[in-house]
Amino acid sequence: MNRAWLALGLAIVFPGVMAWIYFEAVSPKSGAESPNRAFQIIYAGTKVIQFSFPLLFFRLINRSAWRRATTVSLRERICGSPAGIWLGVGFGLLAAGIILWLYHCELKNSAVFTGTPERLRSKVTEFGIYSAPGFIGLAAFLAILHSFLEEYYWRWFVHAFLRNWLRFLPAALISGLAFTGHHVFVLDVYFPDRFWSAVIPFSLGIAVGGIVWAWIYERSGSLLGPWLSHFLVDAAIMAVGYDILFES
Numbered sequence: 084m085n086r087a088w089l090a091l092g093l094a095i096v097f098p099g100v101m102a103w104i105y106f107e108a109v110s111p112k113s114g115a116e117s118p119n120r121a122f123q124i125i126y127a128g129t130k131v132i133q134f135s136f137p138l139l140f141f142r143l144i145n146r147s148a149w150r151r152a153t154t155v156s157l158r159e160r161i162c163g164s165p166a167g168i169w170l171g172v173g174f175g176l177l178a179a180g181i182i183l184w185l186y187h188c189e190l191k192n193s194a195v196f197t198g199t200p201e202r203l204r205s206k207v208t209e210f211g212i213y214s215a216p217g218f219i220g221l222a223a224f225l226a227i228l229h230s231f232l233e234e235y236y237w238r239w240f241v242h243a244f245l246r247n248w249l250r251f252l253p254a255a256l257i258s259g260l261a262f263t264g265h266h267v268f269v270l271d272v273y274f275p276d277r278f279w280s281a282v283i284p285f286s287l288g289i290a291v292g293g294i295v296w297a298w299i300y301e302r303s304g305s306l307l308g309p310w311l312s313h314f315l316v317d318a319a320i321m322a323v324g325y326d327i328l329f330e331s
Contacts, residue, residue, distance in 0.1 A: 167303020175315030259293030
């Protein structure tokens, strides 16, 4: 039990610590003008370790749950139910619509986005991306594959682990806030000097999304609904990024 809770604590803290390292600690303070190999290596390594961790946990720490978690539960959780699909798509469209409306109608030309285009351009340069097709490829990876891996990590592993001992609401609050943790460091990079006016409000929005996705996951018993919802939200965010870099 103690080892399991220690592993869960590590799973919660690790993404945030590594996000601070690869998004802030190894990035040039004045903005990148060329690809950042340290950033790329740490970012890729972090994702491999993070998304391998749940399966390693069941294999090495909770071996009795390995067969159920990897050959039954995960396979069944990937398959969707109509209720989960409609809930996920409905919430995803609502959240994506709010994001696009806020950006285009309220925030695009406001002081909130002061410095954001330069920070975003610097970060995609660190990835080695200079063109619209390159950004679209990165956006597709983040919106499609990365969003699914995050749902598998935060809902199937972290939230489901907490549900073994907690009721839904406290488990969803903890997993939702934990899911938000690493986004705080990411948002702080893109919204310099806007911690209270942008970073915190946007982070709270992410936390709400994590809680709703946990509810959809439990309601449907499937990762498909939360993933579709997450995909739609990330696609809207990527559309905002594209507009900032190539249209504005």
